[in-house]
Structure formats: C-alpha cells, structure tokens
Amino acid sequence: MIKEMRIVLRNADKIDPQNISDYIAAGGYKALEKARNMKPEDIISEVKKSNLRGRGGAGFNAGLKWSFVPQSETKYVVCNLDEGEPGTYKDRTIVEKDPHTLLEGMAICGHAIGSNKGFIYCRGEYPYIVEHLNHAIAQAKEEGVLGEFDIEVRMGGGAYVCGEETALIESIEGHRGEPRFKPPFPGVEGLWQKPTVVNNVETLANLPEIITRGAEWYSSIGSSTYPGTKVLTLSGDIVNKICIEVPTDTTIREVIYEFGGGIRGGKKLKAVQIGGTSGAFIPASMIDIPIDFDSMRNAGFTLGTGAVFVMDETRDIVDVVTRIAKFFEHESCGKCNPCREGTFRCYEIMKKINQGRASSDDLEKLQLLGRVMSKACLCGLGQAAPGPILTTLQHFRHEYERKLFLS
Amino acid sequence: MANIKDIIARFSEKPGGLIEAYHALQKKYNYIPAEAIKEAAKIFGVSEAQAYGVATFYSYLSVKPRGKYIIRICESAPCHIAGADEVIKAFESELGIKTGETTPDGKFTFELTECVGQCQGSVVVTINGRPYLDVTPEKVPAILAEYS
Numbered sequence: 001m002i003k004e005m006r007i008v009l010r011n012a013d014k015i016d017p018q019n020i021s022d023y024i025a026a027g028g029y030k031a032l033e034k035a036r037n038m039k040p041e042d043i044i045s046e047v048k049k050s051n052l053r054g055r056g057g058a059g060f061n062a063g064l065k066w067s068f069v070p071q072s073e074t075k076y077v078v079c080n081l082d083e084g085e086p087g088t089y090k091d092r093t094i095v096e097k098d099p100h101t102l103l104e105g106m107a108i109c110g111h112a113i114g115s116n117k118g119f120i121y122c123r124g125e126y127p128y129i130v131e132h133l134n135h136a137i138a139q140a141k142e143e144g145v146l147g148e149f150d151i152e153v154r155m156g157g158g159a160y161v162c163g164e165e166t167a168l169i170e171s172i173e174g175h176r177g178e179p180r181f182k183p184p185f186p187g188v189e190g191l192w193q194k195p196t197v198v199n200n201v202e203t204l205a206n207l208p209e210i211i212t213r214g215a216e217w218y219s220s221i222g223s224s225t226y227p228g229t230k231v232l233t234l235s236g237d238i239v240n241k242i243c244i245e246v247p248t249d250t251t252i253r254e255v256i257y258e259f260g261g262g263i264r265g266g267k268k269l270k271a272v273q274i275g276g277t278s279g280a281f282i283p284a285s286m287i288d289i290p291i292d293f294d295s296m297r298n299a300g301f302t303l304g305t306g307a308v309f310v311m312d313e314t315r316d317i318v319d320v321v322t323r324i325a326k327f328f329e330h331e332s333c334g335k336c337n338p339c340r341e342g343t344f345r346c347y348e349i350m351k352k353i354n355q356g357r358a359s360s361d362d363l364e365k366l367q368l369l370g371r372v373m374s375k376a377c378l379c380g381l382g383q384a385a386p387g388p389i390l391t392t393l394q395h396f397r398h399e400y401e402r403k404l405f406l407s
Numbered sequence: 408m409a410n411i412k413d414i415i416a417r418f419s420e421k422p423g424g425l426i427e428a429y430h431a432l433q434k435k436y437n438y439i440p441a442e443a444i445k446e447a448a449k450i451f452g453v454s455e456a457q458a459y460g461v462a463t464f465y466s467y468l469s470v471k472p473r474g475k476y477i478i479r480i481c482e483s484a485p486c487h488i489a490g491a492d493e494v495i496k497a498f499e500s501e502l503g504i505k506t507g508e509t510t511p512d513g514k515f516t517f518e519l520t521e522c523v524g525q526c527q528g529s530v531v532v533t534i535n536g537r538p539y540l541d542v543t544p545e546k547v548p549a550i551l552a553e554y555s
C-alpha cells in the first residue's frame with residue numbers, strides 16, 4: 001500500500017488547530033524565526049531553488065514570482081483562499097486543520113519581499129473559516145510570534161471569478177470583482193497599486209517546511225520539474241471521498257484505486273476530471289500518468305487545483321458537461337465579449353445537444369467557439385471554460401453523437 | 408436609518424471596506440436595503456451606481472428582501488451527479504416554493520448555488536452558511552424541522 005506524504009498537512013489531526021501552543025510544541029514558528037535571521041534575498045533564492053510552484057493552478061515558481069517585486073515602501077502579501085473551483089476543498093481542509101502553518105508561511109513570504117501587511121481573501125461560503133482564522137490570528141498576535149507582520153481576513157461574496165488574482169485584488173479594494181488587464185502583474189502593481197504577491201493557501205503552507213529542511217530536500221520529492229507534494233480532493237463516484245497529500249509522481253491510477261479505494265459499487269471508471277470544473281475529462285485508458293503539472297499538461301490535461309472528480313461507467317458525459325457549461329455561463333463576469341457571449345452560447349448549444357435537438361453541425365460550431373474562446377478571452381475563466389467541452393469532444397465524441405437529432 | 412448609518416460607519420476607515428459593510432448590513436437585515444446603498448455611496452465616496460454595481464455583482468449579496476434562513480443547494484457537477492435535482496424537488500415541495508423564492512411567512516429563501524467546498528459530502532446544502540452533508544430527499548423534512 002503506498003502512503004501519503006504530508007508536508008502541508010503534517011500536523012493535521014495531530015494537533016488542536018484552535019490552540020497555538022499545540023502548533024508551537026510541534027515545532028511551529030521556528031521556521032519563521034530561522035527566516036528572520038536570513039537575508040530576504042537568501043530566502044527568495046532558497047524558495048526559488050526548491051522549485052515550489054504555485055498550487056493555485058498556474059504552476060509558477062513561487063520564488064521567481066517574489067523576485068520580481070520591486071522596491072517600494074508598501075507591499076502586500078495576499079493569500080488566495082477563494083477556492084471556488086467545484087470539487088475542490090483542499091484549502092479549507094488545510095486551514096481547518098492547521099491555520100498557523102498558513103500564517104507562518106505568509107509571514108515568511110512577508111519577510112522575503114519586505115512586506116508587513118498580509119490579507120487572506122476567504123470565500124463567502126466559508127464564514128466558519130473566517131472565524132477560525134481570526135481566532136488563530138488573535139492567538140498569534142498575543143504570543144507575538146508574527147512580530148511586525150499583520151494579517152487581515154477579508155470575505156468574498158460568492159463570485160468564482162474573484163479567485164483570479166486581479167479580480168481578487170479588485171474585490172479587496174471594495175469593487176466589483178472584474179479581472180484587470182495584465183501587465184502590469186500584481187507583483188509590480190497590485191493592491192492599491194502597490195507591489196502585491198498573491199499566492200494560494202497550499203503554496204504558502206509549504207514554506208515553513210521548506211525553510212526548515214531546505215530547498216534540496218524539497219526539490220528531491222516527487223517529480224523533478226514540479227517537486228513536492230500535492231493536496232488532492234476526491235469527489236464523485238469514488239469509495240473514499242477524502243483529502244490526501246501525495247508526492248507529485250503519484251499516478252492518477254494510484255490516486256483513484258489506492259487512495260480512493262476504487263469506484264463505488266464495484267463499477268468501472270468512465271472518466272475522471274482533474275483540476276476543477278474547467279479541467280479536462282480523462283478517459284479510463286489514460287490514467288497511468290503522474291499527476292504533476294507538466295506530465296498532465298503534456299498529455300493535454302490539467303492539474304489545476306488538484307480536484308479529482310470521478311465518474312463511473314453509468315454517467316452521462318454530455319449531461320455533466322451541460323451542467324458545467326451552465327456554471328461558466330453563470331460565473332462569467334461579463335467584462336469581455338468572447339466570454340460573456342461565448343459561455344452563453346456554449347451553454348445554449350450544450351443544452352440543445354443534451355436534449356437531443358442538435359445536429360453534427362452544432363458539434364462543429366461548438367468546437368470552433370471553444371477554440372476561439374481559449375484564445376480570445378481576457379482571463380483564465382473564459383480561456384479555460386471550453387476545456388471540458390473540447391476534451392470530451394475529443395475523448396467521448398460517441399456520447400455526443402448518440403444524442404444528435406437524426407432525421 | 409440611524410442603524411444603517413452606524414453599521415456602515417464602522418467600516419468607513421477601512422480601505423475597501425464597502426463589501427465588508429455590505430456583509431454586515433446583510434447579516435442584520437438579510438439583504439441590503441436601497442437606502443443603505445445610497446448611504447454607503449456617500450460614506451465611501453463613490454457614485455450610487457457604483458455602490459449598486461458592487462452590491463449586485465456578488466451572489467452572496469442581495470438587494471431584494473429575503474427570508475430569515477437562506478437555504479442554498481449546490482448544483483455543481485459532483486453534487487449534480489450525486490442527485491442534487493431530486494433534493495431540489497424535495498425542498499421545493501416541502502417549502503411550497505420554487506428556487507429563488509421566499510416562503511410567504513418570510514422564513515425561508517431557497518436558492519441554487521455552485522460548489523461550497525464540501526464535496527466530500529455531496530449533495531451539500533447550506534442554511535445561513537452552515538453546511539449539511541450527504542443530503543437526500545428523505546432527510547429534507549428533518550433538516551427543515553430544526554428551524555421550526
């Protein structure tokens with residue numbers, strides 16, 4: 001039986017997350033102390049060398065991102081806890097079980113880039129996490145472990161697009177959460193026009209152990225180009241719907257059958273969608289791929305947030321994709337035309353297919369529309385929205401054809 | 408009105424505090440009254456159109472009166488295949504309203520939502536933010552009874 005490897009979740013279920021002394025007794029806040037005795041540029045180069053890559057979906061080297069931050073009196077560290085991606089509950093789990101790992105990671109980042117103000121943008125669906133975090137921050141302040149570094153929690157309002165870093169910044173500023181044009185990137189001009197590092201919860205929560213054990217240790221775990229572990233959340237027709245943390249060279253098959261316990265009711269696997277609701281649908285014949293970012297991308301898939309949504313042999317792919325198309329039609333912020341109109345038309349055509357009223361002409365239109373959107377949309381939402389449609393047209397075309405109107 | 412002003416004023420010094428103020432208003436009134444938007448525009452120094460634009464952008468905020476308890480059911484793909492449609496029907500028939508509506512006594516509003524991050528327990532329902540997991544049509548009456 002292969003085992004999990006826990007870095008981010010090392011304290012999960014071992015300590016009382018409500019009690020900072022438990023965290024300190026487990027060695028907590030030692031990494032921050034160590035970091036404070038290091039030169040900021042040395043922390044950045046250590047993180048860069050560890051090859052820790054963003055766990056929020058884009059997979060950008062965290063240390064490299066920090067190294068772009070220019071000199072400025074005011075800078076911000078923003079933790080992205082928007083976690084709106086359907087099938088994803090890892091960031092909630094991390095924070096629920098060990099909030100101080102996140103706070104410590106943010107303070108390390110703060111020291112590295114020279115910022116003394118952090119924000120955690122927590123999605124509105126997690127009001128209990130906001131309370132939980134405020135409690136942890138109050139304890140950390142009382143203990144004085146964060147030093148000069150201040151952390152404030154802001155609550156989102158139930159808009160998926162606010163997970164996009166520039167939309168998130170707009171939202172913290174009190175505006176509608178519409179993405180900005182990039183460049184300038186937030187690292188140069190972010191919150192209130194100041195340099196701002198936006199990182200995912202899981203990315204930040206990796207930092208204490210990287211500082212404690214060093215870049216070499218971290219970069220030797222899992223796959224060579226996307227090292228470390230990945231926290232995955234299993235959902236759908238799988239026996240164990242759980243949150244796990246595994247080295248990044250673990251394969252999809254191992255995730256589903258070893259950790260997930262296989263398909264419910266002894267059924268067969270039809271497809272697995274990884275990375276959230278914009279992720280590719282992977283057919284059962286292609287699951288011997290490691291989950292790391294690059295292996296997935298080279299196969300035409302996505303790692304995304306690490307959501308693993310499993311569908312058994314009885315599931316209707318076209319129906320599920322129609323539901324997903326409704327999601328994007330609903331969540332498009334409307335700022336740019338290809339997405340506002342495109343997600344609407346995608347949903348319209350998917351409904352038509354799902355109801356048996358479409359012709360093969362519609363499939364062609366859908367494919368063209370999807371390709372245009374992935375190039376022409378302003379932000380990742382619109383660019384990724386056609387993913388499920390395009391990958392199912394590729395791997396599950398027969399399911400579409402079965403539903404076409406034949407006359 | 409004094410009350411509305413007080414609530415908003417608590418956030419006036421906070422950069423970007425408008426959304427925080429809206430959350431606080433909604434906690435108290437279950438929605439954001441029109442006069443609160445006018446007031447917020449004044450206090451935060453934005454146009455009324457902008458203040459309204461913010462209030463209507465976020466699905467958590469409502470500019471229409473709603474019930475005391477907001478029931479939201481997740482219909483994202485994992486909950487969808489787990490049988491969300493059947494649970495939706497059960498709520499509609501127990502409450503006697505359709506999605507998006509409020510019961511005549513002003514007690515419950517029933518809304519559809521996307522993933523609320525509890526997908527280990529599909530189908531998921533939240534009532535005023537509190538999650539209920541593995542909900543089936545059979546469990547609906549007992550859940551509602553908790554609020555009677």
Ligand SMILES: Cc1cc2nc3c(=O)[nH]c(=O)nc-3n(C[C@H](O)[C@H](O)[C@H](O)COP(=O)(O)O)c2cc1C
Binds near residue numbers: 054083160162
């Ligand atoms: C539509 C959309 C939604 C996103 N949602 C999230 C999210 O919920 N959490 C997150 O960490 N990143 C999300 N991202 C990615 C962020 O824009 C950003 O890349 C990330 O927070 C950077 O952190 P990382 O480098 O640590 O991954 C989203 C991107 C897009 C386009």
Ligand code: SF4
Binds near residue numbers: 179
């Ligand atoms: S791609 Fe969609 S979500 Fe992104 S800016 Fe354009 S309309 Fe908004």
Ligand code: FES
Binds near residue numbers: 088481482486524526
């Ligand atoms: S899909 Fe329903 S809670 Fe995540």
